Amino acid sequence: MKKGNSFLLTDGLVYQGGQLHRLDILVQDGRISALGENLDKLSPAGVKKYDASRKLVSPGLVDVHVHYRDPGFTYKETVKTGAQAAAHGGFTTVCAMPNVDPVPDTPERLQKMIKKNHEDGCVHIKQYAATTQDRTSDKVNDLSGLKRAGAFAFSNDGNGIQNAETMYQAMKAAAALKMPIVEHIEDDSLKKNGVMNAGRYAVELGLPGMPGLSESSQLARDLLLAQETGVHYHACHLSTRESVALVRLAKEHHINVTCEVTPHHLLLADQDIPADDGFYKMNPPLRSTADCAALFEGLLDGTIDMIATDHAPHAASEKMGGMCHASFGITGSETAFALLYTRFVKTQRMSLEQLLDLMSIKPAKCFGMNDAGALFPGKPADLAVFDLEHEYVLQEERYFSLGKNTPFTGTKVYGQTCMTFVAGELVYKKED
Template identity: 65%
Template sequence: METLVKNGLVYQAGKLTKMDILIVDGKIKALGTDLPSTAQTRIIDVQDKLVSPGLVDVHVHYRDPGFTYKETIESGSKAAAHGGYTTVCAMPNLDPVPDTPAQMQVMVKRNQEDGVVHVKQFSAITKGLKSEELVDYAGMKAAGAFAFSNDGVGVQTAGTMYQAMKAAKELNMAIVAHVEDNSLLFGGVMNAGKRAKELGLPGILGISESSQIARDLLLAKETGVHYHVCHVSTKESVELIRIAKAHGINVTCEVSPHHLLLCEDDIPGNDPYYKMNPPLRSSVDHQALIKGLLDGTIDMIATDHAPHSIDEKTGDMRHAAFGITGSETAFSLLYTKFVRTGIFKLEQLLDWMSINPAEKFNMSKAGMIMPGKPADLAIFDLGLEEEIKEENYLSKGVNTPFTGQHVYGVTYMTLVDGKIVYQKEEK
């Protein structure tokens, strides 16, 4: 099968260039202008739309198996394709937890069979996501694990994390950490700040995150492991990582779209759609995250796509589930809020959402448009304005406060291995 993507504004080799892309048998064959085609070539004329390497999300929750009323591999990956993602990395807080090689093999097979995009699978760091017994690290890698994470809970014991880091380092694998000291949570449901006091809700201290990062950074220095911090949210966390990088510690980190777009001041009331972990922090923290991206302390943007049922996100924040969806809205929201206003350059946003995550996690087949690479492409209509509507979500989860907002940078088409896996309906 031969496809020619014509007249695109292509992000390639760090530049935006008007060019065509020839795809043969799922791989990029050639780049340029006036590329040859035949009567059998499928022509996709994108008419000056942005053609990006497929977006890469190193942090999603697909709830399958165990919680398929929230999401499935199929629905989650379709949502990813809707957002322009072609590679995603699924967290292990499932039932059963993928904490044995046999379970990992099952997950890898199911991800390949049910996912419409490339779905990589995290192994748990410890059995059952508890801070006690390590999984079989060599066995999990051999079974196809992408990296190791207990996302959803922090590893509470320093000795356990140290042993995990040593085991991962021996295999040249990453430890991807949800950083949270449970002893500092005190039943909080939102940031411990002025808005929590106004709403009369229990707060989550920022130090519950930053204190565990400080511990882990010293352990990472000792072991030399690639240590990746999930969803940083406080100015102290950013500063700790900035200092660690300056000292040569092998640390990377991500920030989520919602922490870039919102702070605690934006929470309108006791609304579970604004309940997420880590919570929306102060305006000072919010600005520190933006600065951290711009100065290179924060390496990438990852959605932490966390779908829940409507019942789980209704009522009082004290009793609702933590989490927000993000796969379908991330690029358009960030493009609208930051690129169109001149805060970020388009090239920076694409680096943070595609190039950098692929590079930092050694994904040799993702994050670039080059001959010989898989034809994983995201095509965005930067000039089209559209309202985010619940009826258009492909995820089972609708738990996001961004529904109703007007955005630019709408996904026009997503290709995985040269196959169209999402195409915007013409109206």
């Protein structure tokens, strides 16, 4: 990525310091040099100007949970296309999961992935390393060596760690390194080979159901282990009301836990699945309306710390043939902000400030990303410009991701990304 550009962004509605202000932003050598009114006077002669009037200017969004399938599954997504999709959605920092082939479970493999992320990505890509060997075994990796090699955090995402002793040893090692354990919470013995949420709607569609207990029971175990070890434990993609209650209780007991929720688990319930359609197959599955309500309440009261997309692209053929045959996963990088803004901010269920906090400031703060998630002088010029006034339609042909697997295509939304800047470089601009 080339960096070091200078420009003046004028008259935007800027989210800065937890509030919205009408401001100019002066960027010099890829960093914010000033925020204020009428910055023309401070700008160097001939500096490029971008008119942001009637637009929202946000810190670049931060997504702590994406899948880029590279190496090993590049027919689904590559680092390049995944990063382009992120920029299209207003994200400037993303964190890539390790369920690729080969798995980044050695320092050498991890360094190779980090190098490729830097070379091919137009946004900042932080790389998870696998917690255990091959991401599915019970042998904890050399976490110290992986940290030195540049690991962002440790995760086996895509699989839950089934053995409690393995998780306990991993947590102790990560705690000693002051590194987070980021967990896909799932007890395989309770999954029942389910492809959607267990309950009435699974019965009506004639599909095997996955009970919420497969998530909440594993979470309860992990929270007790986190309490014992003191590790920063981050729970991925909460989906049940029981999970929200467990995290709330853990925080009351000062356990060092953070957690995320996805847009799709906030926006859809199992009753919204119209048919045996692989586009609605994701893990964890879409739960009940009561679960959706609990997740939203958890966001508003601070139990849930952030929104993360779990962007999981697949080839078209892998989402066909009904839920029993389709792969788990849904894309999200290019649709998340617009869908959430339209559903929750436009309807006044959430403020714009709250949404931006959950998608930029809080994920950066929870994971100690000091250069992401906020707009202040001296910080890298990572920012996104959104049009909140004009309705548009989510269209498959406009996606940059190789994966088109989202049931939200065709939805009318507000909040289209107009421009995304990474360290002062314009990495996405909406076509006029």
